[in-house]
Amino acid sequence: MLPGGLVYLDGNSLGAMPRSVPARLSHVASQEWGQQLIRSWTADAEAAQDWMALPDRVAAKVARLIGAAPHEVAVGDSTSVNTFKALAAALSLAGERRVILTDADNFPTDLYMAQGLGTLTGDLELRRVPSADIAANLTGDVGVLLLTEVDYRTGRRLDMAALSAQARAQGILTVWDLAHSAGAFGVDLNGCGADFAVGCGYKFLNGGPGAPAFLFVAERHHAAAPVVLSGWMGHADPFEMARDYAPAPGARRFVVGTPQVLSLSALDTALDVFADVDMADVREKSLSLSRTFMALMGPLLARFPLTLVTPEAEAERGSQVSYRHPQAREVMADLIAAGIIGDFRTPDILRFGLTPLYHSHADMWQAVQGIKAVLEARA
Template sequence: MSVPADLLALDARDPLSYKREEFALPDDLIYLDGNSLGAMPKAVAQRLQHVLDEEWGRQLIRSWTGEADWMSLPDRVAAKIARLVGAKPSEVAVGDSTSINTFKALAAALHQTPRKVVLTDADNFPTDLYMAQGLNALLGGQLELRRVPSDQIAAHLTPDVGVLLLTEVDYRTGRKLDMRGLTAAAHAQGILTVWDLAHSAGAFAVDLNGCEADFAIGCGYKYLNGGPGAPAFLYVAERCHAAAPVFLSGWMGHADPFEMGREYAPAAGARRYVVGTPTVLSLSALDTALDVFADVDMEVLRQKSLSLTDTFIRLMQPLTQKHPLTLATPEAHAERGSQVSYHHPDAKNIMNKLIARGIVGDFRTPDILRFGFTPLYHSHADVWRAAEGIAEVLA
């Protein structure tokens, strides 16, 4: 069997096909896990070598303020991410992990309301729940973490809720929530929003400003391809800056770090949410990785993403008739991120077999087969080969 002509035709007119060359990907893999760890942009290796040899190795401490200007590196990376998520550069801070940024955002949002209820998706990504639990413990249990199924969120936007904490795209099902509608509905009840964009940023155009989102957090190592454990980001809407305090107030978020004053004074804009010394090696990798997006129209990327996931769902459809395989991802485009997932009672075992064959997706408890599609480095032919391999393993 070879790749069907209609898919080859789609690839032939793919406006993003030239991006594949910018990534280091083994030829013997179909890598469908960029939603867990994005592939490496080739330029990252060159950048890291320069950072090591020249910036650290030769310029040493002088790189903080010299040509390398490590001091402004978080801001430069923030500006690149801001473009992808529909924010102003001054609304984005880069650094720390998504978990730590969840803490920052949630603590700052809760400070802007007397209400003590945090409403969230019961199936939110665990670390978002854990960080909320930790914050609540620190505050002596004064919060209520109210967890409801994602399809009942809208019905639970009641006037006792202070903050709505949601991940836009569910990490297991790939179900995409209506950020614009839910944010508006939350605001109508005086509720502030914290959006986790872990599976959104870099996967499709996000419009934080357009949605009037209050706070958001996101991950650098999935669709942004920043490398394992890449620094994360935090978005705070400009209108929230004055009232949003900084509780993780470190010297790198100070208005003048090298004044070494004894009292904390926040830097302008979101920079105040940078805490400790930036992890320059990891941050430099993310900085270069983001350049892959410089010439990419995110609407074009979204169209290709939908074409890839549509194709995968179509090719997999016959298998759902023959096997105990159930589509977990919504078919409606507006409700889908850039991944497709299936339930299967033997999902863990099946995924291990797929990985052994070079088709790398991942398993998520309890029974999810998860396949991420990255328009920057996948072709429709890849989708076809993946579906073929899955058919063989299931058979």
């Protein structure tokens, strides 16, 4: 559901609200919380108000979209916190190797969480190289490769299968950030042999502002990967109130504290939109939208100081298109005022997110008409 008069090209930052969400939130508030109160934690294992099982139910829906088994996914916390959990587990498995290799332009929180972990352990090196140089830097001293599949600025998509295979051949564990992948196209974590992954619930999954994030841990690591944030909700039997931590089966052990019921419920309902969706169709539509958008923008590149920064090769593209412009900040402010909602990203990027589930080709045309009008007015 989108308000009229807008072209919303920001579903890669905050997805639109599915129509079914307000009724679910209202039910959770008035009935499950308002009437059932504490009984909702364990009300009925089969019913939607079994709050204790909510993270697992949502995990199963996410798993289908990312090529994982349900017991390999934990839902809760933020992407940042899940990145910390994944990095800590991967580093522990990496033993003597104390280097985390990453893309110098990775999303800030990925870099910051690695830096924070370094503060804790005191012996980490965060090695940052340009994304084009990642493969050449997969050397024997690297323990963990931390990458975001689709770059938040340029929309460039890395070859997850190839990089995961190259890392594995060097004995390097992978942590993939799927913030701009999950729900935008089909991801195949197990097909790629990925070790760990994280991602957001509020972007292409449309779970709402601050929606819980997800964490993927490949089954082969369940026994050995340490649970550093070992909270009671990841315990095998929380209400046994045991003195020592014993992990729940599978990825559920990576759930830390009390599930965020309101936001998990919104995400749970939002994910039902994907129930009968073939992700191959979503990818095809996404590419068709970006192809159309780039073609319509083509003539503007000759008239205005715009440079395409998104790869033209379709395999190297996520679900957004970005351009550099020397006044990108001001141009985006004008666009937003004109009802064309995209993002400015430092230092000079105009970013347009394409969401195949709710964009039409007519939206692409309308957006480019608006961009043209704004650029002409400023010229």
